[in-house]
Amino acid sequence: MAYTEHAADHAHTDHDHHDHPPSGLWRWVSTTNHKDIGTLYLIFAGVMFFVGGAMAMAIRLELFKPGLQFFDPAFFNSLTTVHALAMIFGAVMPAWVGLANWMIPLQIGAPDMALPRMNNFSFWLLPFAFTLLLIGFFVPGGAPAGGWTLYPPLVLQGGDSFPMAIFAIHLMGASSIMGAINVIVTIMNMRAPGMTLLRMPLFVWTWLITAYLLILVMPVLAGAVTMLLTDHFFGTSFFSASGGGDPVMFQHIFWFFGHPEVYILILPAFGIVSEVIPTFSRKPLFGYEAMVYATASIAFLSFIVWAHHMFTVGMPLAGEMFFMLSTMLISIPTGVKVFNWVSTMWRGSLTFEPPMLFALSFLFLFSIGGFSGLMLAIAPADFQYQDTYFVVAHFHYVLVPGAIFAIMAGVYYWLPKWTGHMYDMTLGKWHFWLSTIFVNVLFFPQHFLGLAGMPRRIPDYATQFADWNMVSSLGGFGFGLSQLLFPYLIWKCIRGGERATGQVWEGAHGLEWELPSPAPYHTWQEAPTVAQIAHGAEH
């Protein structure tokens, strides 16, 4: 990466004469610089996106036609299990942490994260964790095959990969907890003077709230998987009826983690969209305070809805009722956010560069995911949807054109700031259009499949499901191939391109846009002035 200083557009930021990072491979192993660590997380997330994506391509290949053509059913179960673990814990979460690392210090006027060495450790746990997980494919018994949800007793039938997966999850969890601590301490302690909480960019707010969710629920996951471990190896019977335990208790504990987890996956996406839409509407975010309160409401509500993943488990009526109603409630603050985004565009002046294209696609397609989510909340109807492709369609809509498109929007938005170069806009637009079209061809028919009666996590299906499965698989191949444009574009941009200004985008406001592009290795070593903060914040 080229970090050159441009004295001309320097404002009055830093007087650092040691702005050149160390060279060589050891730089990346030992770095405590938030920009380097952000880059490491993003590259790792990108690699895991393609690893998980390759598994998805394999899944859609098997499901292209009825009949088993390629994989043993047990291996297919490993594919679905590891695809989910890789995407959730390897792609989306590290991508968010990477964006947090790069952008939070820049956006709040801090020179780095509060705990830089812990930051390095948080990252480097991940390659080890995922090596441990992926090696499971090559050990006796194969990779974990009980679903990413790890329900006992099934998960306890796993082979040698079972303890490896548990340990890998512990490592990932530790990484997330430490990262979350870092984010909270940084935001609470290192904001520049004048950067009050209610002046922070929404991306910082959503990450602050996400970090609290992480600290609250990752330990719960750790507890749940440790109980699985002791049930299997140390004679406990937390989840075995014959020992006085209860398999359903695992589900309660897991989903108490699991539901806030999905909000961990999406809240930073809300933050990104809240940055991108105002910039490309040339208008401040509408309803800034409402957006903060809505995000906090969603986070709070996420703790009291978990059993909507368990409507068929045999809960008493009162339980089903409570979780149905609380789940329906989440649509209120979520709707508030959508309306505020559209109001930001209302009477704005819109242009459609790649970040905005991805943000708008998010707005439409995440909302579709929200609609199927509202339908799923209705418990008696959920008896027909649960564990079918209707659920698969729902969560892929909120995760792919939801979280993943928002990550891409963030990358397209900030890439010129990181590299100092504008990227190939045409290629970016091709990536956008191919992705948007194919993601719908891939996932929309899955609603129909679920309603028609197709269960999930099956490698082969009855012939009445063949038509939509073929369409979905074609969409999958198209979507997968289209993603190859993305790393190509990024690599090309890193290598060179039209020089980017500090502000990069005409409508961009915020402290990160007060810095030169590329941002120097060390930034905000002198705090930004109140004038810079005021210029950056438009609320």
Add this chain to the structure above:
Amino acid sequence: MTMKKLGLLFTRISVGSMSAAVLALLPLPAHAAWTLNMTPGISEISRKVYSLHMLMYWWCVAIAVVVFGWMIYSIVRFRKSQGAVPDTKLVHSTKAEIIWTVLPVLILIGMAVPATRTLIDTDDATGTELTIRVTGYQWKWGYQYVGSGVTLFSTLDRDSNAARQLGSGIDPNSVPNYLLNVDNPLVVPAGTKVRLLLTAQDVIHSWWVPALAIKKDAIPGFLNEAWFKIDTDKTGLYRGQCAELCGRDHGFMPIVIDVRSKADFADWLRTQRALQQPAAPAVPAAPAAATAPTAQVTTSTPVAG
């Protein structure tokens, strides 16, 4: 080659190769069934569930039309390329926030009322006339008609099982009811309130028949309860599948219910009883009206085996 041309070429290759794959590689499915919606089913409850589903669906369509319409209008109307100038003072409105919070709450109440009613209806297992114990195994279902000693195992039928083997070379389209056929269906009477008690032998399974709108987990060591009453005119075969990942052959343990008239069912049960327990005393012609406990059978009831 410019990037633009490269992107165009790439797209043409992708679209072209995928079209080729569709046309050349595989025949289109023989039983074209582009099903879009769930079945209304064969019982009053299944119809209520279907109506609730459609109510939610239309609500979502209505909200989507309004919200997406608003989005599309904004995108078109406020383009910079068409000369739109941003109104940078339009940054908040407490009135708007209140309206678009309260209005959705009212809509949710409109959804919650029928949903709650239907949920309560599904929960009432009183007055059942027949109890069947369902046990999930890796990978088949076991059924026992409580009180009559009749049991049967229901496994994926032989033709489906042969065709589904990896690389079998048998076209699934040549197998009737591929993967949805069993050797011994669960025979049940129409027009009768039937109670199911579900459990499992090994891991968690889930018993699902879409036509009944019943899906209930079968959990080892615990009993779950479900009930249905099929319309008297809906005799015939209805199919379902296991709906909880249970291992290698999770996709290969279907459910078939054979719905018969009350009289036909009684004959069948009598015959089965005679076959399975030749020395047992004759069973009454109609299934005895079991006094089903009104207390909810919850997952806190441990059961041996």
